[in-house]
Amino acid sequence: MSDPVIQIRGLRKMYGPHTALDGVDLDIGTGGIGILGPNGSGKSTLFKCILGLIRITEGGGTVLGKDIVTMGPQIRSSIGYMAEYDSLDPGLTAVDHVRYAGELLGMRPDQATQRAHEVLQYVGLEDQRYRTIDSFSTGMRQATKLACAIVHDPQILFCDEPTNGLDSSARQFMLDTLRRTISDGGGTVIMTSHVMEDIQGVCERVVMLSGGKIVLEGRIDELARQITREIEISVWGGATKLEEWLLTRGHRVRRMGRIMRVEMNGDETISAILLGASETNAQVRVLKEYEPDLEDIFLLIMQRLGKEAKGASAIIGGRE
Ligand SMILES: Nc1ncnc2c1ncn2[C@@H]1O[C@H](COP(=O)(O)OP(=O)(O)O)[C@@H](O)[C@H]1O
Ligand SMILES: [Mg+2]
Structure with a gap:
């Protein structure tokens, strides 16, 4: 500084x-x-x-x-x-x-x-x-x-x-x-x-x-940058099957409806998503590296501090 x-x-x-x-x-x-x-x-x-x-x-x-x-x-x-x-x-x-x-x-x-x-x-x-x-x-x-x-x-x-x-x-x-x-x-x-x-x-x-x-x-x-990188995919058909496929193979997945974020472990993660999509017939429309925002950072830090944080809004509070 x-x-x-x-x-x-x-x-x-x-x-x-x-x-x-x-x-x-x-x-x-x-x-x-x-x-x-x-x-x-x-x-x-x-x-x-x-x-x-x-x-x-x-x-x-x-x-x-x-x-x-x-x-x-x-x-x-x-x-x-x-x-x-x-x-x-x-x-x-x-x-x-x-x-x-x-x-x-x-x-x-x-x-x-x-x-x-x-x-x-x-x-x-x-x-x-x-x-x-x-x-x-x-x-x-x-x-x-x-x-x-x-x-x-x-x-x-x-x-x-x-x-x-x-x-x-x-x-x-x-x-x-x-x-x-x-x-x-x-x-x-x-x-x-x-x-x-x-x-x-x-x-x-x-x-x-x-x-x-x-x-x-x-x-x-x-x-x-301290946050684990994730690949974000948007899946239109068969999202649940693809999610299960990834979870059974030990990937960490955060699912929000059609959007899923998969924890990145090098390039294998992308290969695994594509293989999973073809085996489960899931339609992956978008695949990109997810940019973490302040809320993600906040949740991570709260976890590190050992505090229960369901969502940043629980701590930060919503709009008035
Ligand atoms: N003049 C005051 N007298 C007594 N308590 C106050 C006064 N101003 C703020 N507080 C208390 O101090 C704490 C911090 O308040 P504040 O600085 O206004 O927080 P924020 O701006 O983050 O909402 C709160 O618990 C609030 O109730
Ligand atoms: Mg204030």
Whole structure:
């Protein structure tokens, strides 16, 4: 990793008797990083601790070299924060809101005005910028929050559940915008989500939280390489016979209707599938190497940790 822009050591946060973060150590460099975890796992609390918005119980760290315990205000003026909940004033127009956010961050009024127009165009609100927030859809409000967070062109952008409540086109647009921010900006975007696909679509690294602890961390492609390779086939007739044929010969098969994934043991696996298909008259329509996704990685790691995981959704939780 390049020099970390964020370093966290032994971070612990209690709300009364309740432990929300339980000894978190984390180094974050430049690029896109996803903080993934079920509701209540501590994602928002982690952001608030890093930004100096709440009092830390134990441990500490730095953001861009500034101490998170004592330098909260200095940290907040050099980063962007898109909070989980709506903090917008319904009576203001989008452009006034973003300009105001810029002025609060110390920008000169003329500079803040110019940037407000630029960033509203960037988040897709060019045509709606003179409308008041109370006439906005959830997607437009989220986009306004993002515009407020990037008005001062921060080096690090924190987005807490940026896709929450969005329909699929607004969600796609938000994810595209975040992706663009990472590729164009050369800075760091840290986003939380309880939805794996959102993280996978934007970030190259992931940190998984569960019960206030980090259970998994790393580059998504490197984590994927640790997973056993599989051949995926799509079978139209005789899938059950082919499945039995493979199982009797000691192959490991995961079946999902017409789709089967067979654990890869070198090229023999492909020969075995083709032989099995011809002996059982099964019609194999598609045969390819399966690309594991974040959910597969998560299930594997949970198995290694010795936890029962029926499906990632049981732990990560579904869409709200
Ligand atoms: N202000 C608070 N007072 C008491 N408990 C809280 C407070 N904020 C969060 N918690 C608790 O801390 C845990 C972590 O919450 P949070 O950081 O919001 O998780 P996430 O963002 O992953 O959903 C949860 O059990 C939550 O109920
Ligand atoms: Mg949260």
